[in-house]
Amino acid sequence: MNSQRLPSTIPEYLEHLRRSLAGADPALIHDALYDAEEYLRSELAENPGRSEAEVIAAVASSYGAPEEVADIYRDTETTVQTALRTPPPRERRSVLARFFGVFADPRAYASLFYMLLSLATGVFYFCWVITGFSIGLGLSITIIGIPLLILFFGSVRVLSLVEGRIVEVMLGERMPRRPLYTVRGRSLWQRIGDMFTDPRTWSTLLYFVLMLPLGIVYFTLAVSLLATSVSCIITPLMVWTGMATTNLQINGWHMLHVDNGIASTSLSGWSLPLVLVGGILLLFATMHIARGIGRLHGLLAKHLLVKTAQYA
Amino acid sequence: MASEAHDDTQLRKFQKELSAGTVSLALLAVLGRAGEPMYGYQIAKTLERVGDGVLSGKQSALYPVLRNLEAAGLLDSSVEPSDAGPPRRYYRITAMGRVALRERAAAWRATRDSVDAVLEGTCE
Numbered sequence: 001m002n003s004q005r006l007p008s009t010i011p012e013y014l015e016h017l018r019r020s021l022a023g024a025d026p027a028l029i030h031d032a033l034y035d036a037e038e039y040l041r042s043e044l045a046e047n048p049g050r051s052e053a054e055v056i057a058a059v060a061s062s063y064g065a066p067e068e069v070a071d072i073y074r075d076t077e078t079t080v081q082t083a084l085r086t087p088p089p090r091e092r093r094s095v096l097a098r099f100f101g102v103f104a105d106p107r108a109y110a111s112l113f114y115m116l117l118s119l120a121t122g123v124f125y126f127c128w129v130i131t132g133f134s135i136g137l138g139l140s141i142t143i144i145g146i147p148l149l150i151l152f153f154g155s156v157r158v159l160s161l162v163e164g165r166i167v168e169v170m171l172g173e174r175m176p177r178r179p180l181y182t183v184r185g186r187s188l189w190q191r192i193g194d195m196f197t198d199p200r201t202w203s204t205l206l207y208f209v210l211m212l213p214l215g216i217v218y219f220t221l222a223v224s225l226l227a228t229s230v231s232c233i234i235t236p237l238m239v240w241t242g243m244a245t246t247n248l249q250i251n252g253w254h255m256l257h258v259d260n261g262i263a264s265t266s267l268s269g270w271s272l273p274l275v276l277v278g279g280i281l282l283l284f285a286t287m288h289i290a291r292g293i294g295r296l297h298g299l300l301a302k303h304l305l306v307k308t309a310q311y312a
Numbered sequence: 313m314a315s316e317a318h319d320d321t322q323l324r325k326f327q328k329e330l331s332a333g334t335v336s337l338a339l340l341a342v343l344g345r346a347g348e349p350m351y352g353y354q355i356a357k358t359l360e361r362v363g364d365g366v367l368s369g370k371q372s373a374l375y376p377v378l379r380n381l382e383a384a385g386l387l388d389s390s391v392e393p394s395d396a397g398p399p400r401r402y403y404r405i406t407a408m409g410r411v412a413l414r415e416r417a418a419a420w421r422a423t424r425d426s427v428d429a430v431l432e433g434t435c436e
Contacts, residue, residue, distance in 0.1 A: 035352060035375035038400060042353035062360070064370035076376040 006060070008053035010040045013066060020070035025077070026306050030176040032073045039063050102287040107172055111294025112226075112287065114170040115218035118297075121166070122215020125159065125208035132156075133205070153195045160204045160305050167305075173298030176306060200305070207304035218293065225286040231255050232279025235265050236272035246272075336377055337420055338363060340386065340405060340413040349390070349402035352378060378403055386412050 007013040014033055021029045044055050064072065102108050132152035139145030164175035195201055235256045238244040244256070244263035253266045267275060342358050343350060356371040381387045386409035393399045405413070
């Protein structure tokens, strides 16, 4: 049926599957390999009398040959994934409609929320990585340093999976849902060695360290843009409803000053309509910026947390 | 239509469509009957045994469906180490999953009955 040599060991089967899925989403490849390995190992464990090659040959009819499995995963991904994802907003025609249409895009809100959240997660990741790494490395001259370092590297893998879930839910970038299997049939020490030579371990560490400055920038941008645009919008409204007075300076110029329940602004009345329009434009621009940053950050996360492992 | 004109790929396509619609119901049913969490391979084998090979698409197709059911909140899962290989992901049905199972089973029976009623009297 197929001119290619049929795989006779589990690593060969997985390699074959990986080749058949070449060009697909790395996260999908990751999941497909994980599922196949679970099935193959279970089948092998259920049939202790049979050789690995026999089991693999039998599996081709029940689980599917690598090419068939690849087709099935590609199919499901296109039909089900698109069904589960939030529908993309309809293409709006005019530039103006596209600019204001961002308010109807759930992805923009999710990205904005991610920008606010990233300060907290960024601080946590950074502290975890820096503390764990330096304690482990520092103590590695004593006997407890090495096990600490190994535990730390294991914890980074779990964190990477958690961050992957956050990124997929909020930024819409497909990320792996299963941890990466270590290669079977290697001793504990070899597996520990693999953890240190795996390029993904190091790129994950880099990502977590980067998350602190990025988190600070994202948070600051989100908060200051939101605060500026919202105050530009409510100041004119408060003046027009009689809740605030104009042309008042208290210790310098200010947009909106609230003291003892008395609100005031340094703006003069004629500029209020302009400020309102500017605030509304800035609010929409903020949503666009959030969506753009979300998209870029999704790509960064995918590159540092997933991609390197697939092509290493 | 004469039976010799019957096209094998058309039949296979039809079978594939049938199983695409029903496989999630079958998976919910298997997990709904099981008293304990099951992992992917176990579920596939149970379905193969009980379903008598009727839902015999390739079993690799079950895994993405399991994952999607989990994403929809109908299943719940946890990873546990196993002595015979890599850690396994165990699935169990949620309360929402049981509701969905009841509704889908009713929908399935209604579909089956109406298709049977329409087929009544057609030649074998």
